Amino acid sequence: MTSEWWRTAAIYQIYPRSFADANGDGMGDLAGITSRLGALQELGIDAIWLSPFYTSPQRDAGYDVADYCDVDPLFGTLADFDAMVAEAHARGIRVIVDLVPNHSSDAHEWFQAALAAAPGSAERARYLFRDGRGADGSEAPNNWESVFGGPAWSRVVEADGTPGQWYLHLFDSSQPDFDWTNDEVREEFRRILRFWLDRGVDGFRVDVAHGMIKAEGLPDFTPPAEGGSMGGAATSGVPLEPEISAEPGDSAPYWGQDGVHEIYRDWRKLLDEYPDDRVLAAEAWVDPLPRLAKWVRPDEMHQAFNFAYLETPWNADALRHVIDDSLAAFAAVGAPSTWVLSNHDVVRHATRLSVTEANPQGHGLGPRSKGLPEYAPGLRRARAATALMLALPGSVYLYQGEELGLPEVIDVPDDARQDPTWFRTNGERYGRDGCRVPLPWESTAPSYGFGPTDASWLPQPEQWAELARDAQQGDPASTLSLYRDALAVRRTHDLGAGTLEWLPGYPESIVAFRNGDVVVIANTGDSPVELPAGEVLLSSEPFEARALPADTTVWLAA
CATH class of the missing domain: 3.20.20.80 (Glycosidases)
Known part of the structure; x- marks a missing residue:
């Protein structure tokens, strides 16, 4: 290694x-x-x-x-x-x-402790708890949406049974965000x-x-x-x-x-x-x-x-x-x-x-x-x-x-x-x-x-x-x-450590480059393209003669 x-x-x-x-x-x-x-x-x-x-x-x-x-x-x-x-x-x-x-799960012991603690506590400071907007705090602290859809805030019920603070969850409501300033x-x-x-x-x-x-x-x-x-x-x-x-x-x-x-x-x-x-x-x-x-x-x-x-x-x-x-x-x-x-x-x-x-x-x-x-x-x-x-x-x-x-x-x-x-x-x-x-x-x-x-x-x-x-x-x-086969040739020719050099002269629909001693040609278009000379090291699809078909990539020995 x-x-x-x-x-x-x-x-x-x-x-x-x-x-x-x-x-x-x-x-x-x-x-x-x-x-x-x-x-x-x-x-x-x-x-x-x-x-x-x-x-x-x-x-x-x-x-x-x-x-x-x-x-x-x-x-x-x-x-x-x-x-x-x-x-x-x-x-x-x-x-x-x-x-x-x-974020953690809402089942994490830290979040359970935060729910049991009061607003402003050290337990809540590990997460992003905020007071709500509006006279009675019934509106979310901001308009952020969850990655999974719906609002990114959920309101908790405090220990005395009253509606309380809100916590941020950029993902599911069961995934409260940590406060990384803590x-x-x-x-x-x-x-x-x-x-x-x-x-x-x-x-x-x-x-x-x-x-x-x-x-x-x-x-x-x-x-x-x-x-x-x-x-x-x-x-x-x-x-x-x-x-x-x-x-x-x-x-x-x-x-x-x-x-x-x-x-x-x-x-x-x-x-x-x-x-x-x-x-x-x-x-x-x-x-x-x-x-x-x-x-x-x-x-x-x-x-x-x-x-x-x-x-x-x-x-x-x-x-x-x-x-x-x-x-x-x-x-x-x-x-x-x-x-x-x-x-x-x-x-x-x-x-x-x-x-x-x-x-x-x-x-x-x-x-x-x-x-x-x-x-x-x-x-x-x-x-x-x-x-x-x-x-x-x-x-x-x-x-x-x-x-x-x-x-x-x-x-x-x-x-x-x-x-x-x-x-x-x-x-x-x-x-x-x-x-x-x-x-x-x-x-x-x-x-x-x-x-x-x-x-x-x-x-x-x-x-x-x-x-x-x-x-x-x-x-x-x-x-x-x-x-x-591709991973084996990649390793043998050390392509991961190579240098890419673009090859000119191909149609716009062709991606063509050299990486070390390997020439790579990919046809993203609809029509075949003529290949240069060189031993075929790898091809994503079989093809005849030297005509590279559409939606096909070939590796040639340079």
């Missing part, structure tokens, strides 16, 4: 409840992850990132944490966690865990970081890393209708008009405040006390890219998810611009660019890149959504986009199941949906369940091999049989083989 491994790493996101279920209760668990690490080693990844597995009421799939230093019984025990880390490390796989510092909150998270670092974790993906600090005075703010739910300006699926792009001054008073950087400088010092390059990766929905780069200055975090790239449509001109902008912005602060196409919060890119109607992040897709694509054309485009991404210099993030070509599950029954967005918008937004359906491992096994029984916390579609890992294993044309 080399120094600063994170600069070029291929990191695989595991959504624990949907990855593998060892005990058959329909919920993925840590023992299930351990049992499947061999498949990930074979795939060729460098690290795994686990979404939350901490003690939680599971109102938001574990992002509502009640105890930051224990494992929820749904997922196992601390001993199961230790066994998983040991097995991963034995296989040369590093382990990154999710950290949720913006020194006790800061010290508690230093303790939490050390707890997991001492157990051997290799780093943290920081949830809502652009939140935590709110503008002084908590001023009213109405976000643009076309904006994403987490503060990003872009809308997935179709190109945007230039005026939609956010400028630094357009930030919501609860996103991207300068005070967050002091927190990460403190955390960076703490991580630097540990050996072996422990890392911080930011989930920060911040525009534009030079502003996002502030999160990864040399004394702050190591990586930031490149959501500008994720939200870029399958369009050559747009791709060239976002790649250029990304490389320039991150290089300016000495950080690597990251590249990502899917995660647990967005529509899977095997579907998203072919949607023909605007689909803001967080809204999700369902049977009533407009612009839904057919599976085969969507997968073809996704395979081409993946082959393009894996050839770029920097670090890449993969989301579990994308290596199988899994699409967004559109037809999750209404009564099976669990995302808070679905409930808080009264079904107007489908939310994120469609990208969280448990994985298929074996085509003829119960729950397609997800677990030993038919139980599955979200229903799996029949399509999972043909997309199961065992059905793709050994098929050179499968999406699984494409990912495995």
Whole structure:
């Protein structure tokens, strides 16, 4: 394992409840992850990132944490966690865990103490309690809306039974926001970081890393209708008009405040006390890219998810611009660019890149959504986009199941949906369940091999049989083989540490560049394009002669 491994790493996101279920209760668990690490080693990844597995009421799939230093019984025990880390490390796989510092669960002992305490108490000072507006305090302190829909404030009933103060929750009402101006909150998270670092974790993906600090005075703010739910300006699926792009001054008073950087400088010092390059990766929905780069200055975090790239449509001109902008912005602060196409919060890119109607992040897709694509054309485009991404210099993030070509599950029954967005918008937004359906491992096994029984916390579609890992294993044309081959060539040719050089002379619909001794050509247009000479190292689709078809990416030996 080399120094600063994170600069070029291929990191695989595991959504624990949907990855593998060892005990058959329909919920993925840590023992299930351990049992499947061999498949990930074979795939060729460098690290795994686990979404939350901490003690939680599971109102938001574990992002509502009640105890930051224990494992929820749904997922196992601390001993199961230790066994998983040991097995991963034995296989040369590093382990990154999710950290949720913006908010806790309302079941957290601190929030329960705050409810029992009086206004102005030390217990309430850990959270953002405020008096209401209006003569009787019956109006919320401001007009902020929750990311999941509806108001971002809830009123409590005081100990004497009277209506009392309000508390802020940028997400679900069961997720009260911490007050990060409070020194006790800061010290508690230093303790939490050390707890997991001492157990051997290799780093943290920081949830809502652009939140935590709110503008002084908590001023009213109405976000643009076309904006994403987490503060990003872009809308997935179709190109945007230039005026939609956010400028630094357009930030919501609860996103991207300068005070967050002091927190990460403190955390960076703490991580630097540990050996072996422990890392911080930011989930920060911040525009534009030079502003996002502030999160990864040399004394702050190591990586930031490149959501500008994720939200870029399958369009050559747009791709060239976002790649250029990304490389320039991150290089300016000495950080690597990251590249990502899917995660647990967005529509899977095997579907998203072919949607023909605007689909803001967080809204999700369902049977009533407009612009839904057919599976085969969507997968073809996704395979081409993946082959393009894996050839770029920097670090890449993969989301579990994308290596199988899994699409967004559109037809999750209404009564099976669990995302808070679905409930808080009264079904107007489908939310994120469609990208969280448990994985298929074996085509003829119960729950397609997800677990030993038919139980599955979200229903799996029949399509999972043909997309199961065992059905793709050994098929050179499968999406699984494409990912495995691409990761192997990426490693052999050290593309993550390379330098991108654009190649001139191609039609506008073509993305063409050289990275070291590999030439990459992606056809985002409708017509075939003639290829230059060179051995084919990888192709997202088969083709004849030297004519690269539409929605296809090829790697050639330079």
